Every structure is written in structure tokens, then in C-alpha cells.
Amino acid sequence: MDLNLLVAFDMLMTERSVTRAARRLSIGQSSMSATLARLRKLFDDPILVRDGRGSVPTPLAESLATPVHDLLTSVEAVLEPQDSFDPATAVRSFSVIANDYLTMTFLQPFIAGLATAAPGIHLTVQPMGDDAVDRLRRHQADLLVIPREELQEHASFPHRTLFHDRYVVAADRNHPEIGDRITLEQFSTLPYLAASSGRRRSLADKQLDFLGIPRNVGITTGLGVAPFLIRDTRLIALVHERLARLIADAAGIRLLDPPIPDLHPITEIMVWTPRTESDAGHRWLRDALTTLAETDPVGGRTCPSGEGSAS
Incomplete structure (x- = not known):
């Protein structure tokens, strides 16, 4: 045949x-x-x-x-030739699936550095969606960057832990009812802005439900836009610390430690398929993103080199 x-x-x-x-x-x-x-x-x-x-x-x-x-x-x-990969001279396209939060806080420095370090590399950032894992399996993307908590099947893929990011409470800079700290009673009674990712509820809200923490939900919106809706309101929200620190001044918000000691941070991982495991260019991309995570440009929580690595 x-x-x-x-x-x-x-x-x-x-x-x-x-x-x-x-x-x-x-x-x-x-x-x-x-x-x-x-x-x-x-x-x-x-x-x-x-x-x-x-x-x-x-x-x-x-x-x-x-x-x-x-x-x-x-x-x-x-x-496939197993030769070395020189990003300074290579001409190649890569595709990464990531949500807006990850694109703004994590991938942006990488994108900014491509023009000088790897001018022939073209990066496409695909939006997250319910079919993200299927797109990765069908090799329509090179990498998927996603919270480990959202991908229960991550162990069946080659993957590597990038960083941890905790949640902080965001409130208007001049919120009249909140001082230097927020109490659990205030957290449960003040108008609460719930964030979602598409049709999926946020990992933060799932945790709060599991812990039995009541909220006075007034608005539900997307993860990326949530912090910008708080200015000049009594609203509070749980947001990722990396994003919150990046946009706090522009959004007119201040950040406080959540009054919930059992609230776990998220763990961002990158996932790929066995097909690209030994590809020299793909290894360069994975290593570059790992290095970027370790430099922690916006003050989040990083992972020691190699933690959670399956490559």
C-alpha cells in the first residue's frame, strides 16, 4: 500500500x-x-x-x-534530525495555549524578549477553551500552560511545574470599610466579585465552597477583567497575586492577605506530548519558559528548578 x-x-x-x-x-x-x-x-x-x-x-x-x-x-x-537548536538563527513557529492571566503575567516577558534573542521565532498564543487538551493531543499546539488543579490527567502527559501563585484579596484603594486587614466576617458580607474562566468557575470559588466560606456574590465576570471592576465600589475579589501586583496601580486597588488560612495556591504547569519530547527546538522553548518562571518577574511564588518535572 x-x-x-x-x-x-x-x-x-x-x-x-x-x-x-x-x-x-x-x-x-x-x-x-x-x-x-x-x-x-x-x-x-x-x-x-x-x-x-x-x-x-x-x-x-x-x-x-x-x-x-x-x-x-x-x-x-x-x-527527525536530533541536532542542536540555535534560537538566534532559527526560523520556526510555536503555539502555546494559555489564558489571559498567564499571557499577561508570564508569557509577556518572553514575547518581549523574542525580538532580540530569537528574531526568527514566531509565537502564537491560543486562547484556553474546553477543547484545549484535545488541541494539544492533535498537535495543534506545542504547549499547554494550565493550573495543575484543572488538569487531573496531567500525569499522563510529559509536564513540568512552572510556578505557584497564591490568592490575595483585592479591594478599592480607598475602601471605606477595610483597614490594613480584612476579617472573615467582612469577606463573607461585603459584595463579592466572582471570577470565571469561560463556563468554568474559578478554582478560588471552588475552594471557598469546599471550605464552606459564604460570599455575598454581586457580580460574576472573567478572570482577566475582574480586578479592573473594583475601583470606586465596595466590591472585593480573590485574584492571583502575580496579576494583582502587575495591575494594582492601574486598577486603583490594594491587596490584602485573605482571612482564610486553608486557601491553597494554584500550581501552573506546562504540558506537551511525547511526539515533541526529544525535539531540540521544543526543548529550547520548554527550558526558556522554565527559566522565565524561575526569574519571577512580578513577584509570585516560583518552584525550585526541576520541581514536578517529567522531562
């Missing part, structure tokens, strides 16, 4: 679309349709069938998807 058919099959299983698979392989849609016809003849199976506006794989295609993908990954690993 023509082994190139397996490459097309893998892309069709990834994209679930003839049009998108053709675009990813840089061939015409008619050529991809012809290739799908050859696959159907080879396996005596429709491979992809219409389902509403999209397509879904047949049971046979679904059963073949993982073995074929693993086979192609192994071939790439054998044929």
Missing part, C-alpha cells in the same frame, strides 16, 4: 473534515477527496460519514486512529 495514505488518514481523523485536512496538508480539496476514496477502497469502509453539518469517523476508522497516529509519530522520531 501507499504509506502516504496513512498520513492523509491521520489528518482526516484529526480534522474530521476533508477541507481542513487538505488545508493542513497543503493540497487541493479534490486531491484530498480522491485520497479519501482510495482509503475507503483500501479498508472497504466509508472512513468518514456525514453527521449534521460535520463528519464523524466510522467505528473502524476510530479503532485505527490511535495506532496509525502512534506509528507516524514513531517514524517522525526516527527520521
Whole structure:
């Protein structure tokens, strides 16, 4: 058989679309349709069938998807040159999945340094979403940076711990009811601004619920914008310390220790797939982000070098 058919099959299983698979392989849609016809003849199976506006794989295609993908990954690993990677001269694109908080507080210094340290490197930051892990698995991104607490399956991926970040209480700089500290009673009775990430509630609110801490929830908004809504109000919010320190002056807020001793910090990790484990460029990216986490540019809590590393 023509082994190139397996490459097309893998892309069709990834994209679930003839049009998108053709675009990813840089061939015409008619050529991809012809290739799908050859696959159907080879396996005596429709491979992809219409389902509403999209397509879904047949049971046979679904059963073949993982073995074929693993086979192609192994071939790439054998044929890929294992030479060194020089960021100063390399021309390459990387893609990282991260939320707005991580982009502003963690990735921004890395992005700023690329122009001088690695001018040929192009970085795309993809927004977080419910399909983030699937995008990583389908190799539509090189790295996923995410709180370990949000990815229960992180142990099944190569991963590395980047830093810890605790929560602080944010309040208006001139809040009339709060002094140098905030009591638990004030925390539970003052208007509370709850933050969410898309359709997911924040890890902070999940912890507060688990601890049985009541709140007077008045507004719910996104994580990134939450601190900027507090100025000139009686609202309080729990925010990540790295973000809070970065924007406190601009947002007109002050920061206080939360009156909840059992509130755990989040642990940010980066996750990748075995396919890129030994790639020299990918190793450079991982090491660069690890170094950035250790320099801690905005005063958060970092991890000792290598803590939590699975690489």
C-alpha cells in the first residue's frame, strides 16, 4: 500500500473534515477527496460519514486512529534530525495555549524578549477553551500552560511545574470599610466579585465552597477583567497575586492577605506530548519558559528548578 495514505488518514481523523485536512496538508480539496476514496477502497469502509453539518469517523476508522497516529509519530522520531537548536538563527513557529492571566503575567516577558534573542521565532498564543487538551493531543499546539488543579490527567502527559501563585484579596484603594486587614466576617458580607474562566468557575470559588466560606456574590465576570471592576465600589475579589501586583496601580486597588488560612495556591504547569519530547527546538522553548518562571518577574511564588518535572 501507499504509506502516504496513512498520513492523509491521520489528518482526516484529526480534522474530521476533508477541507481542513487538505488545508493542513497543503493540497487541493479534490486531491484530498480522491485520497479519501482510495482509503475507503483500501479498508472497504466509508472512513468518514456525514453527521449534521460535520463528519464523524466510522467505528473502524476510530479503532485505527490511535495506532496509525502512534506509528507516524514513531517514524517522525526516527527520521527527525536530533541536532542542536540555535534560537538566534532559527526560523520556526510555536503555539502555546494559555489564558489571559498567564499571557499577561508570564508569557509577556518572553514575547518581549523574542525580538532580540530569537528574531526568527514566531509565537502564537491560543486562547484556553474546553477543547484545549484535545488541541494539544492533535498537535495543534506545542504547549499547554494550565493550573495543575484543572488538569487531573496531567500525569499522563510529559509536564513540568512552572510556578505557584497564591490568592490575595483585592479591594478599592480607598475602601471605606477595610483597614490594613480584612476579617472573615467582612469577606463573607461585603459584595463579592466572582471570577470565571469561560463556563468554568474559578478554582478560588471552588475552594471557598469546599471550605464552606459564604460570599455575598454581586457580580460574576472573567478572570482577566475582574480586578479592573473594583475601583470606586465596595466590591472585593480573590485574584492571583502575580496579576494583582502587575495591575494594582492601574486598577486603583490594594491587596490584602485573605482571612482564610486553608486557601491553597494554584500550581501552573506546562504540558506537551511525547511526539515533541526529544525535539531540540521544543526543548529550547520548554527550558526558556522554565527559566522565565524561575526569574519571577512580578513577584509570585516560583518552584525550585526541576520541581514536578517529567522531562
